[in-house]
Amino acid sequence: MDNSDDLKSLNEELNFVYRYLRKLKISHEDAEDIVQETAYKFLQYYDSIRTPKIRSWLIRVAINFHYDQFRKNSRVKLDLREDQVKTLSKDLPEEILISYEHWSEIECILSKLKPTYREVLLLKYKWELKYDEIAKILDLKVNTIKTFLARARKEFAKLYREVYK
Incomplete structure (x- = not known):
């Protein structure tokens, strides 16, 4: 270069x-x-x-x-001192752990999806991008992105039901 x-x-x-x-x-x-x-x-x-x-x-x-x-x-770190724990509400650490466990479940299912499906789901729902922005990043047409998202959501729901039902 x-x-x-x-x-x-x-x-x-x-x-x-x-x-x-x-x-x-x-x-x-x-x-x-x-x-x-x-x-x-x-x-x-x-x-x-x-x-x-x-x-x-x-x-x-x-x-x-x-x-x-x-x-x-x-990575979740819960190295709170005892005085910090007392000032927090009783259910706050539980909420933190539950949300972390929920995200771990989602990541587990996402890892089982095709890379393209995983990518469009993350760009749409985690990064909250619009269809045209996703299309520009992935160099695909907007209608293709919509199709991939529909298929990815369907596949995600199917895998979620299999794993957690």
Whole structure:
């Protein structure tokens, strides 16, 4: 990647990725770190990337990196001191554990879905993106996204009933 036009193009694409991450309500510092890691991976694998649509590749790498970081940082820690526990309502720690267990159940079922279905469900319901935004990220038509979401919801419900009924 020696051409200055290629570097300018990469810089524009990375700026788009940064703006997209900020739209997802990712903090400025985290978005910068994610973009830096994405740029590093792009430069590292530049020769093996075969897609003409670099933007979608960069966004996918950035989102995957964010998911990985989120998973690492979202472990539940209940190391409260006794005086802190007394000030909390009695059911608050239980609510925390229940919501964590509920999310664990959802992640378990999501892991059994096809990657495309898992991805559209997460983008729609976790990140609360609109159909056209999801279509742009995944480089698919809006109607295809709607179809995938309908199928993904149906498959998710089927797996949920099998596992937790």
